[in-house]
Amino acid sequence: MAFRSPFAAVPRQLWGNATTSTLRSTSLKSLVSRGLATAVPPVTQNSVGSKGPTAMVFMNMGGPSTTDQVEDFLSRLFSDGDLIPLGRLQSYIGPILARRRTPKIQKQYADIGGGSPIRKWSEYQCEEMCKILDKISPETAPHKPYVAFRYAAPLTETMYNQLFEDGFGNGKGGRAVAFTQYPQYSCSTTGSSLNELWKLRNRMEGKRADGEVDQAGAIQWSVIDRWPTHPGLVEAFAQNIEAQLQTYPEDKRDKVVLLFSAHSLPMSVVNRGDPYPAEVAATVHAVMQRLKFSNPYRLCWQSQVGPSAWLGAQTQDTVMEYVKRGQTDLVLVPIAFTSDHIETLYELDLEVIEEANSPGVKRAESLNGNPTFIQALADVAHDHLQKGEPCSAQMTLRCQGCRSERCLEQKKFFAGKRLSSLVL
Ligand SMILES: C=CC1=C(C)c2cc3[nH]c(cc4nc(cc5[nH]c(cc1n2)c(C)c5CCC(=O)O)C(CCC(=O)O)=C4C)c(C)c3C=C
Numbered sequence: 001m002a003f004r005s006p007f008a009a010v011p012r013q014l015w016g017n018a019t020t021s022t023l024r025s026t027s028l029k030s031l032v033s034r035g036l037a038t039a040v041p042p043v044t045q046n047s048v049g050s051k052g053p054t055a056m057v058f059m060n061m062g063g064p065s066t067t068d069q070v071e072d073f074l075s076r077l078f079s080d081g082d083l084i085p086l087g088r089l090q091s092y093i094g095p096i097l098a099r100r101r102t103p104k105i106q107k108q109y110a111d112i113g114g115g116s117p118i119r120k121w122s123e124y125q126c127e128e129m130c131k132i133l134d135k136i137s138p139e140t141a142p143h144k145p146y147v148a149f150r151y152a153a154p155l156t157e158t159m160y161n162q163l164f165e166d167g168f169g170n171g172k173g174g175r176a177v178a179f180t181q182y183p184q185y186s187c188s189t190t191g192s193s194l195n196e197l198w199k200l201r202n203r204m205e206g207k208r209a210d211g212e213v214d215q216a217g218a219i220q221w222s223v224i225d226r227w228p229t230h231p232g233l234v235e236a237f238a239q240n241i242e243a244q245l246q247t248y249p250e251d252k253r254d255k256v257v258l259l260f261s262a263h264s265l266p267m268s269v270v271n272r273g274d275p276y277p278a279e280v281a282a283t284v285h286a287v288m289q290r291l292k293f294s295n296p297y298r299l300c301w302q303s304q305v306g307p308s309a310w311l312g313a314q315t316q317d318t319v320m321e322y323v324k325r326g327q328t329d330l331v332l333v334p335i336a337f338t339s340d341h342i343e344t345l346y347e348l349d350l351e352v353i354e355e356a357n358s359p360g361v362k363r364a365e366s367l368n369g370n371p372t373f374i375q376a377l378a379d380v381a382h383d384h385l386q387k388g389e390p391c392s393a394q395m396t397l398r399c400q401g402c403r404s405e406r407c408l409e410q411k412k413f414f415a416g417k418r419l420s421s422l423v424l
Pocket residue numbers: 006061062063064074077083084101105116118182186188189263264265266269276305336337340341342343
């Protein structure tokens with residue numbers, strides 16, 4: 001099976017002689033023979049389910065809060081081998097690609113008001129969720145809110161230092177929940193954040209003389225790794241769609257086409273077995289079920305970057321095609337991100353909807369500060385705290401095409417005792 005980078009067509013001179021990641025050549029068989037894929041991993045966790053205080057850590061990609069931060073944001077993003085595998089020279093090529101792309105993306109952030117609102121929304125959502133959790137889950141209270149972004153402030157490392165300052169870990173133990181803010185799991189998004197968290201945990205938690213992390217005083221992590229069909233999430237999406245449908249005359253309302261739009265994935269990632277496309281489709285189906293299939297609908301994919309093949313049909317092409325055919329009443333529904341970002345505010349609002357040039361083409365609100373959504377976050381977290389499991393069963397399985405030692409080790413750590421031996 002060949003796994004092509006989404007940037008496979010980056011000019012040769014930028015790639016140098018680098019092949020793709022050295023990790024690709026590491027087969028599961030060789031990991032087993034080297035003792036890396038055994039039933040009892042060297043670093044696992046115990047005693048998940050202890051009482052509060054509980055750190056609730058929202059994980060997401062983050063975004064630049066000002067246009068000055070765009071280059072740093074893109075530089076971290078293009079240096080992430082879990083998102084864009086560029087091989088051994090990644091840390092050299094990544095920043096070069098980032099610098100070239102910066103002016104274009106800076107202009108987009110300038111056009112949506114000068115920066116991404118993701119930090120503001122994430123901090124608000126997490127704080128509000130913790131207030132609800134303190135009431136509905138007193139046994140794990142107090143719940144303390146933290147945000148850990150992959151490519152922008154506050155970075156995972158900053159969050160970890162904050163945990164230490166607040167009395168978690170570093171010999172004092174304590175419990176933390178890594179709560180992904182991507183409802184649908186992709187190894188390029190949630191997987192990347194978990195790999196980063198695992199890496200920093202190993203670097204930052206207290207080490208014994210033999211180099212191993214001192215388990216007794218380390219933070220006990222558990223993970224909410226996906227929640228694509230949680231009824232609260234589905235309800236929040238459905239209410240926003242209903243509100244937008246109300247803006248159409250009654251006789252036209254049930255003929256409006258709902259176009260669910262999610263960030264696309266390179267076909268190399270889809271063919272590796274990434275769970276994201278199926279989970280996005282599951283969210284769409286659950287929302288349509290809640291709406292009693294009142295309207296015709298399609299799922300389409302946006303924001304592809306670079307020249308390689310990405311999952312389609314593309315959102316922009318879909319809108320233009322339907323409008324051309326006379327279907328001018330369309331509601332776009334961003335379904336894979338819980339707050340506004342350039343993909344909604346720029347790509348959908350300023351590019352797709354403006355180009356469609358038809359008053360019937362509209363967009364459902366993003367979830368942002370929606371109280372139904374914040375209650376859903378609290379319910380997802382409450383379910384997780386009550387179950388006392390380290391992660392979902394799905395987390396214990398790697399993609400069919402995964403050759404990443406990072407993924408393997410990260411799963412061994414977070415899934416801990418849930419692991420069923422060599423399924424990894
Ligand atoms: C569920 C959401 C997302 C998935 C899956 C995802 C995969 C993915 N993305 C890239 C490359 C880029 N993404 C960029 C920006 C960006 N990506 C998402 C979400 C997902 N990405 C968001 C919300 C944003 C915008 C952040 C904001 O603050 O608004 C960018 C940078 C922008 C640009 O240069 O166009 C890149 C590059 C890949 C390769 C990928 C899957 C492998």
